[in-house]
Amino acid sequence: MSAINGQSSNGSTAAPGTPRTGGEVVCDAMLAAGVDVIFGMPGGASLPFYDSLYHYQDRIRHVLIRHEQAAGFAANGYARATGKVGVATSTSGPGATNMVTCMANDIMDSVGVVYITGQVARPAIGSDAFQEADVTGISIPITKHSYLVMDVDDLPRVMSEAFHLASTGRPGPVHVDIPKDVFLETTTETAPDQVNLRGYRPSKVGNARMVRKAAEVINASERPIIMAGHGIDISGAAEELLLLATRGSIPVVSTLHGVGTFPETHPLSFGMLGMHGLAYANFAMRQTDCIIGLGTRFDDRAVGKEDEFGPGAKVVHIDIDPAEIGKVLETDVPIVGDLKLTLQKLLPLIESRDRTPWLDQMNGWRRDHPSLKIPDSPDSVLPQEVVRAIYDISGGEARVIADVGQNQMWASQHFWYERPRMFFSAGGLGPMGYALPAAMGVKLADESQDVWCVTGDGGLLINIQEFNTLAAEGINVKVAVLNNAHLGMIRQWQEFFYEGRYMGAFLDNPDFAKVAQAFGLHGVGTSSRDEMHDAIAMAHEYDGPVVLDLHVDRVENVYPMIVPGTGVNSVIEDPR
Amino acid sequence: MNGTETHTLVATVADHPGVLTRVASLFRRRGFNIASLAVGHSEEPGYSRMTIAVEGSAEEVKQCEKQLYKLVEVVSVRNLTGAPAVTRELAMIKVRAKATERPGLAEITDIFRGEIVDVSKSSMIVQMTGAQSKIDRFLDVITEYPIEEISRTGVIAIARDDVGPRNGRARG
Numbered sequence: 001m002s003a004i005n006g007q008s009s010n011g012s013t014a015a016p017g018t019p020r021t022g023g024e025v026v027c028d029a030m031l032a033a034g035v036d037v038i039f040g041m042p043g044g045a046s047l048p049f050y051d052s053l054y055h056y057q058d059r060i061r062h063v064l065i066r067h068e069q070a071a072g073f074a075a076n077g078y079a080r081a082t083g084k085v086g087v088a089t090s091t092s093g094p095g096a097t098n099m100v101t102c103m104a105n106d107i108m109d110s111v112g113v114v115y116i117t118g119q120v121a122r123p124a125i126g127s128d129a130f131q132e133a134d135v136t137g138i139s140i141p142i143t144k145h146s147y148l149v150m151d152v153d154d155l156p157r158v159m160s161e162a163f164h165l166a167s168t169g170r171p172g173p174v175h176v177d178i179p180k181d182v183f184l185e186t187t188t189e190t191a192p193d194q195v196n197l198r199g200y201r202p203s204k205v206g207n208a209r210m211v212r213k214a215a216e217v218i219n220a221s222e223r224p225i226i227m228a229g230h231g232i233d234i235s236g237a238a239e240e241l242l243l244l245a246t247r248g249s250i251p252v253v254s255t256l257h258g259v260g261t262f263p264e265t266h267p268l269s270f271g272m273l274g275m276h277g278l279a280y281a282n283f284a285m286r287q288t289d290c291i292i293g294l295g296t297r298f299d300d301r302a303v304g305k306e307d308e309f310g311p312g313a314k315v316v317h318i319d320i321d322p323a324e325i326g327k328v329l330e331t332d333v334p335i336v337g338d339l340k341l342t343l344q345k346l347l348p349l350i351e352s353r354d355r356t357p358w359l360d361q362m363n364g365w366r367r368d369h370p371s372l373k374i375p376d377s378p379d380s381v382l383p384q385e386v387v388r389a390i391y392d393i394s395g396g397e398a399r400v401i402a403d404v405g406q407n408q409m410w411a412s413q414h415f416w417y418e419r420p421r422m423f424f425s426a427g428g429l430g431p432m433g434y435a436l437p438a439a440m441g442v443k444l445a446d447e448s449q450d451v452w453c454v455t456g457d458g459g460l461l462i463n464i465q466e467f468n469t470l471a472a473e474g475i476n477v478k479v480a481v482l483n484n485a486h487l488g489m490i491r492q493w494q495e496f497f498y499e500g501r502y503m504g505a506f507l508d509n510p511d512f513a514k515v516a517q518a519f520g521l522h523g524v525g526t527s528s529r530d531e532m533h534d535a536i537a538m539a540h541e542y543d544g545p546v547v548l549d550l551h552v553d554r555v556e557n558v559y560p561m562i563v564p565g566t567g568v569n570s571v572i573e574d575p576r
Numbered sequence: 577m578n579g580t581e582t583h584t585l586v587a588t589v590a591d592h593p594g595v596l597t598r599v600a601s602l603f604r605r606r607g608f609n610i611a612s613l614a615v616g617h618s619e620e621p622g623y624s625r626m627t628i629a630v631e632g633s634a635e636e637v638k639q640c641e642k643q644l645y646k647l648v649e650v651v652s653v654r655n656l657t658g659a660p661a662v663t664r665e666l667a668m669i670k671v672r673a674k675a676t677e678r679p680g681l682a683e684i685t686d687i688f689r690g691e692i693v694d695v696s697k698s699s700m701i702v703q704m705t706g707a708q709s710k711i712d713r714f715l716d717v718i719t720e721y722p723i724e725e726i727s728r729t730g731v732i733a734i735a736r737d738d739v740g741p742r743n744g745r746a747r748g
Contacts, residue, residue: 136594140601145648148594165648199590199651323642326635 019186022152022178023052026116029159029191030060033114033167034084037061037444039071039437043091044131045118048183063444063473066465068095070437072102073426073463075113077401077441080424081449083236085166086441089116093131096177097138101431104142106173108428109257110230112166113173115139121181122150136177144172152185160191169202170321171234203320205345206337214292214316214333215349221290221314223358224250227273227302230257231295231319231339233420238262240343241294247347249355250292251362253281255302256408256427258295260417270362271371274302276409278372279560280365282568285310287361291329293317295339298328299428308567318342371560372413375576380553381529383407383482387414389536390452390480398450398478399424399442403435403459406488409558411454433462439477440469447476450540457483457509467519470545478539479547481512484554492557496572516547525549582611583637583657584733587626588618590649598647599626608632608640612665612730623651627663627732660736667711668693669702670725671718681721688714699724 020028026049030038038060042050053062065071068090075086090096096117106113120129136148145165147158155178162174218224232241238261245252245268252262253273262269273281282304285291291310295318296302303309306328316333317325325334335342374384387410390398396418402411402425417423424442426434439453460481470477482488491505516523522542526532532550539546559574589595596615603610611629618625630637637655645653656663673681678700685692685702688710694701704711708731715726 137597140594140598141605197648199645200648321646323639323646327639 017188019188021048021052021186022149022155022183023049024055025152025155025187026159026178026183027052027056027060029156029163030087031056032160033163035060035087037063037078038087038089039063039065039074039078039441040089040116041065041068041071041091041095043095043118045092045120045180046089046095046116046183047118048180049089049116049118049178052183061444063440063469065437066468067463068098069101069433070440070463070466070469072099072113072115073105073431073434073437074441074444076102076106076109076111076426076434077424077438078445079111079113079171079441081399081421081442081445083421085163086111086113087116088113091118091131092120092135093133095131096135097133100138100142101429103139103173103175105426105429105431105434107142107144109426110171110234111173112171114162114166115143115173115175117175117177118183119148119177119179122179123181125179136175139175142173143175146175146177148177149182150179152182152187153189155182155187156189156191161195161197164195165197165200169200202338203322203336204338204341206318206335206342208345210333210335211342211345212349214318214335215346217290217314217316217333218248218250218292219349219351219353222355223288223361224248224290224292224355225284225288226250226252226262226292226294227296228252228254228258228261228294229296230255232258232261235295235320235339237295237340237343238420240340240347242266243347244343244350247352248350249353249359251284251359253277253284255296255299256412256425259412260422261420263418264416265418268359270366272412275304275562275564276413276558276560277302278413279369279568279571279573280362280371282560282562282571283365283369284362286568288313290314290316293319293329294343295319297321297324301427303328304562305565305567308569369560369573371573373574374414375574377553381527381532381550382556383484383552384410384414384556385529386480386482386532386536386550386552387411387454389533390454391415393536393540394450394452398422398452401425401435401439401442401451401453403453403455404430404432405456405459406484406492406556406558407454407456407459407482410482432456432459435459436463436466436477436479439479440466440473440475443475443477451477453477453479455479455481456488457481457485457507457512458487460512461507461509464515467516467521467547471520475545476543477545479516479545480536480539481547481549483509483512483549483551484556485509486554488556489558491555495555495557496561496563512547512549516549521545521547523547523549525551527551580631580633581657583630583632583655584661584663584731585628585630585637585641585644585653585655586733586735587628587644587653588651589624589626589647590651591617591622591624592649595624595649598649599628599644602643602647603640606640606643608636612728614730614732616732625732627730629731654735656733656735661733662736663707663731663733664705665708665711665729665731667704667726667728669704669715669718669723670699671702672699672722672724674698677721681718684714684717688717690714
């Protein structure tokens, strides 16, 4: 055993020279990476791997999901909640293609997941064998890297490289496709002690000269703003971010994935920016003279119209991925590096400055444009009220996993996240059906945390089969269905931009409480405000998974909204 | 955006199956335009050298270099456009030429320092090596002869002096 002080990346728990099967090599690599829960469904080509898992079940918990897409999303949730690598596994062909959406989601959101897929045995590859698909061919453009392992002697090295690639630099999905007979063959090889990939050397600390220049630009600015992205969370730089903001009296807005990287009740926090960001966060981007982009890729949903985004502002951009710098915005101070290490170098150079006029201006916008005011609604429960109720009842301590669409925006807006890794959402790819399986992964990452899945009725139906996994595995997730009987965001866009020609927007839903009950879950349906509050309080106390089918206003819209292709000047605010 | 021009990128890549697919997939997905791509062994066992002629503005090609460098199997990327470098292409051109037409074609070929590498009753194959512009010029000059087939390797390039691609890195 060469794993000294847990530092070895070689993934072996066997003495050098001890023969191990391919399946055992994969299991050992997972253990070496600290993975204790994996998500998957077996099939013909991965049966030998499952035979290895059988012998490792005391150390690695395998959660049998009911659709391979749920395995990928659950592994994503696990990875994001732990900071470790998630693992999802499937058989060849259809099992693997069912995880394609998950890989595309991981690469967009920079989440480290290793996908272990079975492949038909080597002699059958290329013969159009049963359940054969060229899945590494499919996964190339949607993974950070991929391997088809044709020799079991390569497998120990490949597995340690896979975990290394998934978790370092800008994290991302790595796909390892393993033929059935490679799982079965034995090898005496062990991985090298250190992963050595000549073409992969992620940056550490940003260039010192550029860091000094960044400090000069920031110190000279009158109206700087920090745009906090997912990189803060990935790099573990929340503390440095707080210091930067407070030392320089610099207000902070966050991207969707940056939500919670800066405490949202802090006076310097101005919430999320972007298409459904808070009006005052977006106003600030119009007026700022210095954008400090930290671990963000300036996504189009955050930036909107580029020429109305910080016109004339200096741009300081720190990111670990050189390809993100200058991709969207012309950058005055480009810095490639790990955020935490780079901010530690930057912090001592930041002058403590009084920026009262700028903060007064921003707080004036906050006062005059109260984006988070929930209007009165005597005849219906508004979906925002549900998110607020979860916030109140959980004391703001719940981990919230949102799906995609209106529910996602309300969940980001009406809950104040005080720490990183409290709010999870599939921001880049936007796959509906993400929330329920991802919530399972988040819960199993740390069962001491309360976990709420906030989903729409449309997204729930995409992976509703996972009710079975919740019940069978006893995964204590509270599911709040914001049931408006519509694909709400579709309905909203058709109202705003297609003159109310509703097409494919209405959902003829089942009774989700009864569906939950049929799966053996505690299911409750509500239609009034009081029932909604009672149900959320009940779910909070209940020891086990609960599904709340919360009937909310059917035509509520998400505000504010910046119409795509326009800037903040044409923001649509809540007319009420 | 600046005007579009052809840039010559030289990349050192691990000699693995599928690496060409990755590079091609990246170019297709991000809409980068490949004018030509040539790949062969490099001086180092286990590594190949790719010369890729890319059409695009300076900004687009910069982004292309960075994306290329992100591929794990790509060890280095260097843009040799405007740098001291030698670039060459090889072309083979099959020209229909009766016996009476051969001397004229042979003369032009000779002026361009090309070689006639095959002769049949009705055609000749000319081999031409040099900068892309030279081959283009040769083709312009022989327009009176009916060309049956052209096969070009695409450019390969190598930097002069000490700015070799092995030290090159696409950086932000």
